[in-house]
Amino acid sequence: MSDIRLTKQFSFEAAHSLEGYDGACSQIHGHSYRLEVTVEGAPLESAGHPKDGMVMDFGVLKSIVNREIVNRLDHSFTIRRTEQNGELIEMLQRHYTNIHVVDYQPTSENMLIDMAARLTPVMPEGVRLCKLTLYETATSKAELIIP
Numbered sequence: 386m387s388d389i390r391l392t393k394q395f396s397f398e399a400a401h402s403l404e405g406y407d408g409a410c411s412q413i414h415g416h417s418y419r420l421e422v423t424v425e426g427a428p429l430e431s432a433g434h435p436k437d438g439m440v441m442d443f444g445v446l447k448s449i450v451n452r453e454i455v456n457r458l459d460h461s462f463t464i465r466r467t468e469q470n471g472e473l474i475e476m477l478q479r480h481y482t483n484i485h486v487v488d489y490q491p492t493s494e495n496m497l498i499d500m501a502a503r504l505t506p507v508m509p510e511g512v513r514l515c516k517l518t519l520y521e522t523a524t525s526k527a528e529l530i531i532p
Contacts (some may be wrong), residue, residue: 516531
């Protein structure tokens, strides 16, 4: 049987800043992110099994993505770890609990690479993460196609 792709959508609210950026995004600002996670696999062929015909239970996919991505990032602030940001990071961490310090500029593109690194190893056997799409706004998105 041919492989089939499944896509599930998620949303979360988060803030970030792009250090050194030459526009408004250098300021702390937030987005209503929408994430689409696409997986691929062969449907289960087991007559009489309650999951016969499923590539993956959407509830399992939801649980994985919520645990690895959404619950971590929802209502958070992401900032790049640099010498220039050191004092600010220390102050933020003293006052807030959901601060994510990363070693990359927190663009949508880089966030997708990080998300793929978190999701790929926890996919069930026989299910492959094949695409992530992150909408930063209603009209702006980045896509990561995973070979």
